[in-house]
Amino acid sequence: MANFKLTNPWARNPWFETVAEAQRRAKQRLPKSVYLSLVAGTQGGITVNDNVDAFSEIGFAPHVVGAQDERDMSTSVMGVDLSFPVMISPTGVQAVDKDGEVAVARAAAARGTAMGLSSFASHPIEEVTAVNDKIFFQIYWLGTKEEILARAERAREAGAKGLIVTTDWVFNIGRDWGSPEIPEKMDLKALIRLAPEVAVKPRYAWDWFNKGNLTIPDLTAPNVSHGKGLPGPTFFGAYGEWMNTPSPTWEDLEWLREQWGGPFMVKGITRIDDAKRAVDIGATAISVSNHGGNNLDGTPATIRLLGPIADAVGKDVDVLLDGGIRRGSDVAKAVALGAKAVMVGRAYLWGLAANGQAGVENVLDLLRMGLDGVLMGTGHKSVHDLSRDDLILPEGFERSYGG
Template identity: 80%
Template structure:
């Protein structure tokens, strides 16, 4: 039977199209949680807009016919310098983090798994053995260490300790309403949203039964024990005193593998991460969900990489929407980038295949810009490949 010429092509050509399809498919509250930042959204907007201020200085003769994109991050070989950033409960697709893990494995890259994930670490490890487990400072030291040891037993290759978060979730455009748990009462309340998104609802029906999205965090308890609800875990997190550098040093001493500190935007904090023996840092402002008014991560990346890049691996997290954005980050000193919203939109648009689609787009865009710059390898990218406005970069917390 010939293909229906009016059928929608599952492939999308840009991350922006993935976002458009995600918005079309998801209930309003679910989609809102994927795009929101704190307060006025200054940081979440600057994270993407800042990339557009950077230009390229291309070569038009002598471009390289073959280009090397592979690298390593915290000892793991990846096919190109883009990896999955850890994000919490992924109720945009029934397979959630497992689908993302499969997609990352299919494209030869690693993923970070949130401790607030909706699938157990053991299930994710079975789909992709190149994963790093993300830790929030939640509960006692003993509880934190137990979670880390569970992840190690499952095969985690390293830890990502997230520090870039504040608890003010007020947003000028309104915060999405997320239920404590998805029970009958919550479904009834959300029914008007879900009714106009039938495809989303049907995706949760398997074998004639409704599989209600799981808003629990199973990786915060021992294997086999029921995890707390998302808001239960969030409440415990809010009531745990934030970590000190001494706390992070203690955890580093307990963990004998690669160790990343995520949330660095200051030079002095980058230096402290080096001092405690971290393997890597992620220059990150939690995708604009930390303190609003923090500069875009691409603005602070260069000075941080210049200061500590010879002592520690430097990654960037925030605002990546195109392969050319990846190129710009590498030219300013990043070893690799981590993506969040981009792959979640892909997941919402087309499940595992949608995440693979996003990764393919970033890889193709990176390869194309590398060719235009006349570089044979991502390791040859430098500042001279960019046109950087005089007042573009931000640097604070001098050492």
């Protein structure tokens, strides 16, 4: 009897030329609720849109002669070497691909860069560090101090190179056009309710069906378990506990930094005075971030805030930018304004949704190529040579407060 092998009827040329094309393919493949979870912001979406649009207001001042034949894009963040100044920003449960964070970690490793792993990830940190030795573990201030420290110690044992403490979030603020309804867990009731969405996105269902075994998306948070070896809570169980944990003070963050004793990033900085407080508590790095537009709506785009913050503390800590990166030229603009590197979120998630690990690698390649083009056009040998002199900044572009 001849062997019979199913082939994917939705197979196509896997390479995409732009991050926008990755987003289009992600929207085409994913059920509506899943896709909307990748693009949602808070309230009117003012900040999430400005994060992206602000980059288009910055121009370049290129040189027409003197392009360098060899261009070096390597850098480091919190003592970890990166092949170019782009790393993966931590994002929660990644039900856009069955391999989730493990696929992303493999892609980052293949391109020589680091990954921030969310506490709300769908795969245990041990599985992620097994495929990429450049992992920073992201922590929410969730639970007791003892529980927070236990999660940090678990990350240390797994090989995490540093901690990222996320502070930029406002709870219970939905977007004007409505936030997607995500089930508490993927049980039979949830599968029945979501069936109409999945039915019109057959490729998504196909990709979760592997060699006769249906793999149901995992909506638990194994890295927030209340003891080593114990199962993690559901995503919303962990989220609820986070909502009901009192917010940390600067003294709390300093305590955690001291207990951790290694590279330590404070994510969510948008004010100069907060940046200086992060320096005072001994942080190794800060991320100028508004949680991708999921913080307080009306907060300016992070690229508008980056320069003044980098000018104030860039000699004391590694300054990163998170928010709105869609092209390699965006990376170049951020570096020119003082960022050591950028963190990307939605862009790599669209790549993951479009083509799994290869799609994430595709996105990273696009960012690298775009950055290399800027170095060529500005006549620089190294990414570290980029500066404000390479940019055309419109009057009033930058925002500065808390100084």
